[in-house]
Amino acid sequence: MAAAGGFLLGLDLGTSSVKAVLLEAGAQRGAPVPTASASWATEAEVPPSGPAGPQGREQDAGRILRALGQCLGALPAGGLRRVRGIGVSGQMHGVMFWKSCQACTWTERGPHRIFEPQQVSHLITWQDGRCSGSFLASLPQPESHLSVATGFGSATIYWLLHHSPEFLKPYDRAGTIQDYVVAMLCGLQRPLMSDHNAASWGYFNAESRSWNSHILEESGFPTHMLPDIAEAGTIAGTTSHEWFGIPQGTRVGVALGDLQCSVYSCLSQSTDAVLNISTSIQLAASMPPGFKPAKRPDPLAPVAYFPYFNRTFLAVAASLNGGNVLATFVTMLAQWMRDLGLDVVESLIYSKMIQAALAQTDTQLTISPTLLGERHLPEELASVSSISPSALSLGHVSRALCRGIIQNVHAMLPSQQLKEWGIDRLIGSGSALTRNEVLRQEVEKAFPFSISYGQDVDAAAGAALVMLRESAREAS
Structure with missing residues (x-):
């Protein structure tokens, strides 16, 4: 065997x-x-x-x-x-x-x-x-x-x-x-x-x-x-x-x-970073040998450095707002429909939402999706801006929501910072990323790296x- x-x-x-x-x-x-x-x-x-x-x-x-x-x-x-x-x-x-x-x-x-x-x-x-x-x-x-x-x-x-x-x-x-x-x-x-x-x-x-x-x-x-x-x-x-x-x-x-x-299970090269999107989001990269974090904690820093292997550190931007934000949006739509006398299962709503977002390739609508705040910004709330009558369709809102989720983690750990650390490939994993092509499209726009999917963290x-x-x- x-x-x-x-x-x-x-x-x-x-x-x-x-x-x-x-x-x-x-x-x-x-x-x-x-x-x-x-x-x-x-x-x-x-x-x-x-x-x-x-x-x-x-x-x-x-x-x-x-x-x-x-x-x-x-x-x-x-x-x-x-x-x-x-x-x-x-x-x-x-x-x-x-x-x-x-x-x-x-x-x-x-x-x-x-x-x-x-x-x-x-x-x-x-x-x-x-x-x-x-x-x-x-x-x-x-x-x-x-x-x-x-x-x-x-x-x-x-x-x-x-x-x-x-x-x-x-x-x-x-x-x-x-x-x-x-x-x-x-x-x-x-x-x-x-x-x-x-x-x-x-x-x-x-x-x-x-x-x-x-x-x-x-x-x-x-x-x-x-x-x-x-x-x-x-x-x-x-x-x-x-x-x-x-x-x-x-x-x-x-x-x-x-x-x-989890990161070690799929991080095969030091030039790789892992982006895992499930309920929440983790973007992680191993730091080069010799790197030492600051001696004192900075509670406002969006990136934390954890001991990894071989006396190195793992840089991690851990966002509290990932697939749970999409799930909350779907639940909200379902509740609105029930309030209007309609009963639609949430899986169908999610499917239609993704279809609409795929058809709407761009939008001026901007959504900051921090419904749960972040560890470094616990009082942060979600917001919507650049609202116009032409940007209120399901496609516009769904596209803006997926984009906002990715832009939020990108703001925590920008692609430019990853490049400075020598990262040239992103490993994409997690259930939310696997089932959502719109999220994958927004990842590819935000992170100009070679991106590999299909290997979930374990x-x-x-x-x-x-x-x-x-x-x-x-x-x-």
């Missing part, structure tokens, strides 16, 4: 689903074609515990692991027995807690051994909103080029320390959900955390690759809970037990960020490819 070299297993523990892929050991980076893959919805959302209130966002770690088990159970048993490396990525920023000596139990489940969580908290996710602006302003200033926001692990721990200190008492370790999985697989008493995930928590200095320990300790932060730091792409350990047929002693990489793994495949790279490096 595969080359003699066996397989690499990639796992991604996402916000709403888990994915697992088996990748042949001879696969080529930049064109990962999994031999087998499976995904499973986690359905892990639970009411927030304690005083977090409706702003809290929590998930049941046990449900996430059961979804992971469903994915592994759907993969070929013969392939799992030949896995020689496991790469793990997952949702960033979030935090969960566990007791180091009692964090899981290994049990027999059918023909395999699995681990089940014990003495663990809920996962408080990146979507958590319990840290208000005033609370964040009361925290010590980090020594980092990245700002701290609500949903970031360190900010959540500060909040618990101030509002629910008894919550922390049963635990002595903390990490992301993917850090927990790696620690349990490898039997690590003290978890390891990649610089990907550490930077997403805040209070991490990417240049020295270390926590802001002195700042945290002086403010009473429980630093004993923090994981040790490991460079992204390194090996965390080996499996301490057979797991779903995967042999004991199989190498496991330190857990990675899903953003970086964090699980990216995690497997990182392990492939490490295997190749050791072999050489």
Whole structure:
């Protein structure tokens, strides 16, 4: 079924689903074609515990692991027995807690051994909103080029320390959900955390690759809970037990960020940039070796720099306004029609909207589509300008809306800046871009590069490819 070299297993523990892929050991980076893959919805959302209130966002770690088990159970048993490396990525920023000596139990489940969580908290996710602006302003200033926001692990721990200190008492370790999985697989008493995930928590200095320990300790932060730091792409350990047929002693990489793994799955050259348009938008490019971001965070900057691989950084313009804006527009039209006594399904409205926009190749109408604001401009609202009687058709409005979505992300990270960084090709991916020819036309107008479509980002495949790279490096 595969080359003699066996397989690499990639796992991604996402916000709403888990994915697992088996990748042949001879696969080529930049064109990962999994031999087998499976995904499973986690359905892990639970009411927030304690005083977090409706702003809290929590998930049941046990449900996430059961979804992971469903994915592994759907993969070929013969392939799992030949896995020689496991790469793990997952949702960033979030935090969960566990007791180091009692964090899981290994049990027999059918023909395999699995681990089940014990003495663990809920996962408080990146979507958590319990840290208000005033609370964040009361925290010590980090020594980092990245700002701290609500949903970031360190900010959540500060909040618990101030509002629910008894919550922390049963635990002595903390990490992301993917850090927990790696620690349990490898039997690590003290978890390891990649610089990907550490930077997403805040209070991490990417240049020295270390926590802001002195700042945290002086403010009473429980630093004993923090994981040790490991460079992204390194090996965390080996499996301490057979797991779903995967042999004991199989190498496991330190857990990675899903953003970086998604980009890595299709960014085959340093001269490529990735534009992913789904619900939201990410435009990302790897920075050249030696690049260093500013030492202090700039909350008004539209581009953030995240640790990537080989001690480089990934420049990311992450817009909150993508396919969700088009979906809101379609929902609005559907509601107007219902108000007029007509009932039209939204899929038909979307199809007609795209047809009208394709027929209307240009428009003077201008739409700024920032319905949700942006992280660097949270108070920004959407607007429409240059309105005239001749520019009120569905075609004009739909064309202007698609153009506005692309122009918005282009304003955050202009094509001229990408050229200065040496970018000469754009990899276009994401469900919204795939199904919308008008968006693709506007991308090609805004970004004067060679553009390649058809390869969607895949964090699980990216995690497997990182392990492939490490295997190749050791072999050489």
